[in-house]
Amino acid sequence: MNPSSLQIAEIWVYLSGSPLFALILTLTAYQIGSYLYQKTDKYPLANPVAIAVIVVAVVLNLVDMPYQKYFEGAQFVHFLLGTATVSLAVPIYRGIAVLKTRLIPLMIALLCGGIVSIVSAVGVATFMGADSAIIGAFYPKSVTAPIAMGVAERLGVSPTLTAVFAVVTGILGAVLGSSILNLLGMKAWWQRGFAMGVAAHGIGTSRAFAVHPEAGTYASLAMGLHGILGALLIPLLKSYL
């Protein structure tokens, strides 16, 4: 090894040992994702989280860094998930304040949608012979990812698989949602938005906001309420199904 590459190796050993590398990588990857999302006019398939995950995975593979070591550094970002979860109370509060009058039909629809999302995912996965780690992660996957991951931890299923399934669910819902709702002949924006929020949480909500502000408001409320309801009901369903 010549002196300059030795120096680079030394710098690399120093950098990769501190959380800085993982933090820079995580945030830069997410920024690339956000940039592409904006550039494609917020096309759901160009989801910033999905892009960031791919970029980070490719870089870790290139520099030959084990995932555990990356996570040690990135756990500072990960920690904020809990704090972000608590702060979801604000949009939910705003939603409830605006939508008091329709709360009862919304709650009934949410309950039906929430149960269908769990039973159908777990049912199909079990029927098609997926293993128990994968099936376990299907219980919380329809809830917004930060809450889903907290619930997953308590259920003893993988928060990672749960987060990935939640993001894919959101993307699928955002891509397919409008066509499905058109096919059903759904006209009212509030109903369309709420259905998107129940099925596709955060990603569906940002799609709904892009289509119509009223749909977005209801989607955001659906996502928040589904988060709370999911945290309460999923442990119950998991022990009975």
Added chain:
Amino acid sequence: MIPGLVQILLWQGVGELISHFFLPVLPGPVLGLIFLLIFLMIKGQVNQSLALVSDAFSQHLGVLFVPAAVGVILFLPQLKAHALAVISALLISVVLTIVTTALVLRFLAKKGADES
């Protein structure tokens, strides 16, 4: 921004404590969310600092689950082996959820409109 952050962290702390000692089935942050929501409903308003922090979090929520989601690289062989089951379950579930929620909502809204 700091008072809002302090408030959120305190509710998170209360949630974690109650979760740890009394309600292990619910994650601490979810309890914190419920407490903060009840607190806001009693107070009847959101102060500016809290709104600022909350908006910042909701705008960039996605970045927070990147570290955990990257862990998917450890599950790739398992996911590949069950790829068809995983994709079918995700797809069927999301379609049925949208359809169910939308139809129930339309039915209830129509019923409500007929009665009034």
